[in-house]
Amino acid sequence: MRLIFLSQDQLEAEERLRVQKSYSTALVSSHREPPPYGHRKGWVPRSLEDFADGGAFPEIHVAQFPLEMGRRKKTSNALAVQVDAEGKIKYDAIARQGQGKDKVVFSKYTDLLPKEVLNEDTPELQKPDEEAVKELTEKTRLALEKQVSQKIAAAMPVRAADKQAPAQYIRYTPSQQGVAFNSGAKQRVIRMVEMQKDPMEPPRFKINKKIPRGPPSPPAPVMHSPSRKMTVKEQQEWKIPPCISNWKNAKGYTIPLDKRLAADGRGLQTVHINENFAKLAEALYIADRKAREAVEMRAQVEKKMAQKEKEKKEEKLRELAQMARDRRAGIKSHGDKGGEDSEARERDEIRHDRRKERQHDRNISRAAPDKRSKLQRDQERDISELIALGMPNPRSSSEAQYDQRLFNQNKGMDSGFAGGEDETYNVYDQPFRSGRDMASNIYRPSKNIDKDAYADDLDTIMRTSRFAPGKEFSGADHGQRRDGPVQFEEDPFGLDKFLEEAKQHGASKRPSTSSRSKDDYHDKKRRKE
Amino acid sequence: MDVQKHSVHTLVFRSLKRTHDMFVSDHAKSVALDEERNPSEGGVHSMALALPPSQARHDTSRTGASVSDIHRHAGGAERSHAHSTSLMEGGGTRNSALTRKAPTMPKPQWHPPWKLFRVISGHLGWVRSIAVEPGNQWFVTGSADRTIKIWDLASGKLKLSLTGHISTVRGVAVSSRSPYLFSCGEDKQVKCWDLEYNKVIRHYHGHLSAVYDLDLHPTIDVLVTCSRDATARVWDIRTKANVHTLTGHTNTVATVRCQAAEPQIITGSHDSTIRLWDLIAGKTRVTLTNHKKSVRTLVLHPRQYTFASGSADNIKQWMFPDGNFIQNLSGHNAIINTLAVNSDGVLVSGADNGTIHMWDWRTGYNFQRIHAAVQPGSLDSESGIFACLFDHSESRLITAEADKTIKVYKEDDTATEESHPINWKPEILKRKRF
Numbered sequence: 001m002r003l004i005f006l007s008q009d010q011l012e013a014e015e016r017l018r019v020q021k022s023y024s025t026a027l028v029s030s031h032r033e034p035p036p037y038g039h040r041k042g043w044v045p046r047s048l049e050d051f052a053d054g055g056a057f058p059e060i061h062v063a064q065f066p067l068e069m070g071r072r073k074k075t076s077n078a079l080a081v082q083v084d085a086e087g088k089i090k091y092d093a094i095a096r097q098g099q100g101k102d103k104v105v106f107s108k109y110t111d112l113l114p115k116e117v118l119n120e121d122t123p124e125l126q127k128p129d130e131e132a133v134k135e136l137t138e139k140t141r142l143a144l145e146k147q148v149s150q151k152i153a154a155a156m157p158v159r160a161a162d163k164q165a166p167a168q169y170i171r172y173t174p175s176q177q178g179v180a181f182n183s184g185a186k187q188r189v190i191r192m193v194e195m196q197k198d199p200m201e202p203p204r205f206k207i208n209k210k211i212p213r214g215p216p217s218p219p220a221p222v223m224h225s226p227s228r229k230m231t232v233k234e235q236q237e238w239k240i241p242p243c244i245s246n247w248k249n250a251k252g253y254t255i256p257l258d259k260r261l262a263a264d265g266r267g268l269q270t271v272h273i274n275e276n277f278a279k280l281a282e283a284l285y286i287a288d289r290k291a292r293e294a295v296e297m298r299a300q301v302e303k304k305m306a307q308k309e310k311e312k313k314e315e316k317l318r319e320l321a322q323m324a325r326d327r328r329a330g331i332k333s334h335g336d337k338g339g340e341d342s343e344a345r346e347r348d349e350i351r352h353d354r355r356k357e358r359q360h361d362r363n364i365s366r367a368a369p370d371k372r373s374k375l376q377r378d379q380e381r382d383i384s385e386l387i388a389l390g391m392p393n394p395r396s397s398s399e400a401q402y403d404q405r406l407f408n409q410n411k412g413m414d415s416g417f418a419g420g421e422d423e424t425y426n427v428y429d430q431p432f433r434s435g436r437d438m439a440s441n442i443y444r445p446s447k448n449i450d451k452d453a454y455a456d457d458l459d460t461i462m463r464t465s466r467f468a469p470g471k472e473f474s475g476a477d478h479g480q481r482r483d484g485p486v487q488f489e490e491d492p493f494g495l496d497k498f499l500e501e502a503k504q505h506g507a508s509k510r511p512s513t514s515s516r517s518k519d520d521y522h523d524k525k526r527r528k529e
Numbered sequence: 530m531d532v533q534k535h536s537v538h539t540l541v542f543r544s545l546k547r548t549h550d551m552f553v554s555d556h557a558k559s560v561a562l563d564e565e566r567n568p569s570e571g572g573v574h575s576m577a578l579a580l581p582p583s584q585a586r587h588d589t590s591r592t593g594a595s596v597s598d599i600h601r602h603a604g605g606a607e608r609s610h611a612h613s614t615s616l617m618e619g620g621g622t623r624n625s626a627l628t629r630k631a632p633t634m635p636k637p638q639w640h641p642p643w644k645l646f647r648v649i650s651g652h653l654g655w656v657r658s659i660a661v662e663p664g665n666q667w668f669v670t671g672s673a674d675r676t677i678k679i680w681d682l683a684s685g686k687l688k689l690s691l692t693g694h695i696s697t698v699r700g701v702a703v704s705s706r707s708p709y710l711f712s713c714g715e716d717k718q719v720k721c722w723d724l725e726y727n728k729v730i731r732h733y734h735g736h737l738s739a740v741y742d743l744d745l746h747p748t749i750d751v752l753v754t755c756s757r758d759a760t761a762r763v764w765d766i767r768t769k770a771n772v773h774t775l776t777g778h779t780n781t782v783a784t785v786r787c788q789a790a791e792p793q794i795i796t797g798s799h800d801s802t803i804r805l806w807d808l809i810a811g812k813t814r815v816t817l818t819n820h821k822k823s824v825r826t827l828v829l830h831p832r833q834y835t836f837a838s839g840s841a842d843n844i845k846q847w848m849f850p851d852g853n854f855i856q857n858l859s860g861h862n863a864i865i866n867t868l869a870v871n872s873d874g875v876l877v878s879g880a881d882n883g884t885i886h887m888w889d890w891r892t893g894y895n896f897q898r899i900h901a902a903v904q905p906g907s908l909d910s911e912s913g914i915f916a917c918l919f920d921h922s923e924s925r926l927i928t929a930e931a932d933k934t935i936k937v938y939k940e941d942d943t944a945t946e947e948s949h950p951i952n953w954k955p956e957i958l959k960r961k962r963f
């Protein structure tokens with residue numbers, strides 16, 4: 001073995017190696033565990049595992065970062081756990097992250113519990129005293145004034161140059177002292193003057209750049225329980241249907257009809273008709289009925305009145321007629337009463353009645369001359385009307401009548417009914433005998449009846465003036481003007497008087513003959529005419 | 530007063546345990562000490578609420594006022610620390626020598642009921658806002674018929690009509706420091722009217738959408754308006770400059786209030802948050818997110834350092850300056866459009882369905898509900914209250930309604946505590962999560 005003179009360092013290094021070797025050859029080598037205290041010479045923790053439970057080794061003079069603590073490179077938003085004076089973890093550090101530590105932030109549950117009912121005099125509830133308030137007011141006012149003046153000054157572009165503050169003198173003692181610095185002097189005096197601002201200078205910096213707003217202050221913790229969850233039913237209740245206007249449709253949407261009308265709300269409202277409408281209708285109906293009844297009644301009454309009037313008039317006329325009849329009958333009854341037998345009387349009555357009827361008819365025809373007689377009316381009827389009325393039916397004979405076309409035919413059995421032709425009208429064989437026969441059966445006097453008798457000269461004959469009653473021949477005495485063919489002169493023989501008397505006594509004395517009464521009637525008639 | 534300070538729930542719940550209370554006050558009987566707890570904490574526990582044990586731990590952290598009270602009323606000699614709750618928990622009690630008082634339930638203060646005494650009609654549209662002048666002679670209303678009308682307070686007669694807005698007038702305010710009337714409308718306009726000439730002298734231009742509410746700072750000449758563009762803007766009255774734009778809300782800012790103490794501006798928004806602002810910096814100090822629905826109204830208590838906010842879920846009371854939640858006033862189950870508060874502690878909430886609830890501020894007891902009939906000729910659905918306000922004498926309540934009328938209410942003098950007794954049944958069993 002050579003004896004080698006080693007330096008101190010080399011000896012140490014050798015020792016270290018030996019130690020290391022001895023450790024590396026150990027059976028249980030847990031090189032994660034740091035060597036125990038006292039045996040750490042030459043050992044340097046290089047990796048995270050070398051620190052095991054953490055903690056730097058102060059005796060090993062190497063920069064150590066156990067648990068990566070202390071390294072400056074990474075920026076993380078991890079917040080260090082802080083503990084307050086009582087040892088409790090300050091969980092509201094999260095809520096206070098971006099703010100100063102004396103900012104008031106409510107984050108505890110106790111902050112939302114109601115406090116005790118305090119007496120009114122407790123000092124917490126008292127307003128701060130006047131002085132404090134005044135002080136605060138003054139401070140605030142000054143600050144606000146400064147702000148305002150700054151704003152206004154910024155708004156005013158040019159004004160008089162600011163008055164510079166007077167120069168300040170500062171005594172300065174530099175740290176580096178020595179003969180070389182400051183030419184041996186211990187202190188310096190510096191005169192500080194504010195730099196002059198050019199009043200006409202335009203602004204130096206551009207302030208029209210828009211930059212995004214900075215982040216807001218951190219949100220305050222929410223001091224109430226979360227809002228109740230909305231149930232589906234409640235959400236449905238708040239649904240508002242889209243508005244579909246009846247007037248505007250800006251984008252020209254095609255909207256189905258049911259949606260268009262849905263907004264109207266027609267189906268939702270029940271239409272209430274006022275019951276007064278029904279009452280009005282009823283009242284109108286009743287009024288109408290009443291009016292009708294009234295009108296009817298009035299009409300009836302009027303009719304009755306008219307009827308009565310008519311009856312009265314008829315009565316009057318009848319009376320007059322009766323009177324007239326009585327007058328005549330009075331004379332007649334003279335003659336009748338005298339003991340004639342009943343047969344003669346009956347015959348007379350019959351004659352009387354018949355005469356009466358004839359007179360009545362004549363009167364009627366005279367009264368309404370333009371009314372056509374029955375006969376004339378029937379002549380001008382249409383054939384269908386005559387048939388409908390059942391006028392002379394030529395077929396009224398009882399014997400059976402056959403179609404004459406059946407006779408004297410030599411056609412045979414297969415002859416049909418005119419070969420099925422339905423254009424011809426062949427129902428009947430003979431025409432209805434209404435027109436011709438009737439016309440020939442009925443005497444119809446023609447217009448020129450008098451032609452036969454007077455030979456076309458009727459007009460000339462009628463106009464002759466040969467037979468004028470007033471025409472005189474010579475030698476006749478001048479008679480009075482005649483108002484009829486027979487003129488009666490004044491009653492020379494008192495016959496009228498005589499007749500009057502006869503009438504008055506008529507009932508008892510002589511019955512007059514019908515012929516005579518007739519004559520009388522005619523005479524009277526003529527006289528009236 | 531040596532009255533235990535507990536929440537309503539606690540005290541009422543304890544008062545149920547009558548028999549136990551009787552024995553609790555028995556000096557001779559020694560009550561077992563719980564060795565787990567420290568004596569110092571025992572005092573705290575005794576003050577804790579009658580809760581199931583799991584919640585007691587939370588309550589210990591709420592030492593706050595109660596512990597300081599204990600320390601303030603020194604000695605604890607008069608304090609009764611041992612209570613039924615601590616026994617329930619198996620908690621510790623102090624010496625039995627200490628006197629124990631039965632817990633007292635806070636009783637609501639009696640307020641006379643309010644009744645309608647005048648209906649003023651004259652507007653042709655909904656009446657949206659009211660303001661009373663500082664001298665209490667007249668009040669102003671802004672309406673949906675785009676006019677602002679000035680009425681005499683004593684007689685209710687119309688004094689003046691101002692036109693100029695082109696849309697609904699949503700907010701009016703009368704300045705106490707200068708003869709100005711401020712109005713804001715849905716036409717984005719904020720106008721300053723000079724009341725000596727009855728003319729508009731200034732416009733504050735800047736809002737991007739309808740301006741819903743405005744308020745004047747009591748000591749600084751500054752106007753704050755809030756709008757549908759989710760901002761509130763602070764204006765210098767004289768120069769018409771927009772000093773601050775308070776952004777942060779994410780939905781319409783429906784209401785804004787100003788006060789002289791910190792926080793100087795409070796806004797409530799349709800994103801159901803309330804923000805308390807720092808006026809100097811123009812930034813939010815605190816955000817209160819307790820409400821579930823839009824916050825439509827805020828009111829500041831005239832004497833106390835508290836405020837209340839109204840929304841469709843319930844009305845909440847808060848403490849300044851940090852906005853600590855005090856209590857809930859629940860019962861008015863309608864969209865609350867407006868709140869007003871009296872120095873006597875009467876809180877009025879007016880809702881969108883026309884109902885008015887009157888509450889005792891301190892305890893939250895609803896002592897009256899009014900639903901005034903609509904003006905004859907109006908439909909029943911035209912019943913809603915948009916604004917309500919006490920006049921400066923706090924004896925008249927003026928409401929602006931949806932049937933185009935202004936209704937004035939006053940206290941019923943003939944009512945007494947016997948004729949209108951307090952019928953208070955606070956909720957004790959069901960612990961609601963707010």
